[in-house]
Ligand SMILES: Nc1ncnc2c1ncn2[C@@H]1O[C@H](COP(=O)(O)OP(=O)(O)O)[C@@H](O)[C@H]1O
């Protein structure tokens with residue numbers, strides 16, 4: 436049969452024994468009735484009979500069960516027939532049961548993960564549509580007002596065009612964020628590691644966000660007055676994005692007249708800890724575990740209407756994790772928030 440059975444003789448032995456006992460008793464009875472009892476004949480008969488019925492039973496049962504198991508495997512195409520060939524099967528169907536169970540569990544896990552993926556996809560599309568809607572309607576609103584006669588008023592025209600332009604800027608920002616997150620999640624973005632000055636990155640970001648900070652009278656600064664350059668190793672552009680996102684958040688969710696303070700300190704021989712601290716709204720504890728999820732925004736930030744897609748922090752986390760580094764957040768409502776991440780030193784000390 437070419438199959439490696441782990442033989443289970445119990446069934447055949449027991450059945451053969453029962454049949455043998457019965458026929459031996461019968462033979463003894465027949466001898467008693469018609470002749471005299473010949474014990475040598477009886478013992479020989481018993482042994483031969485037992486051997487024969489054991490063999491027939493064992494062989495037939497194996498064939499019988501094997502054929503049926505094989506048929507099940509074939510018909511129920513869900514099972515992999517090859518396990519029959521390279522794995523010992525037992526006549527007590529243990530393997531089949533194990534296989535069916537394993538199959539069911541595997542399928543359950545598979546279905547569950549497909550369901551989660553499907554839900555994620557649906558949610559993602561819903562979120563994208565939702566995020567695009569607001570700026571899109573803003574732009575549409577201003578453009579239609581202009582078309583409906585607003586063009587004639589010069590001052591209004593400028594104002595509305597500027598607002599429409601802002602809306603378009605938001606749209607581009609969101610699309611860029613979406614593009615980035617898709618690339619990060621499909622691992623398409625490769626890190627381009629180099630050494631660079633992290634102080635310079637912060638200074639550039641401060642310059643870029645100066646106007647935004649001034650509107651809320653927020654001061655952006657380092658905790659120490661004169662940092663020399665601090666050279667780190669990583670993907671300069673992506674770390675720039677991390678810093679931009681974190682400082683931008685600290686302003687967006689910072690209070691009027693507040694501060695955004697940056698500190699960079701040595702953590703271990705080859706790691707630095709970069710901290711961005713604000714004294715803004717703070718984040719409720721219940722939001723913290725979900726903060727880095729795509730599109731996640733606290734109700735507070737939504738109702739304050741400070742713009743944003745909720746993608747910033749998930750992009751930040753992806754980038755930091757791609758560097759094999761960590762990001763941490765500590766926050767207290769009404770007191771402020773501190774986001775910190777680790778980064779590799781270029782020169783080990
Ligand atoms: N410094 C901060 N202070 C308070 N809340 C913050 C801060 N940074 C992030 N958050 C909260 O985390 C949410 C997610 O941030 P983010 O992913 O950057 O999205 P976005 O800035 O587009 O809203 C924000 O909507 C805000 O509620």
Ligand SMILES: [Mg+2]
Nearest residue numbers: 684743747748
């Ligand atoms: Mg943000």
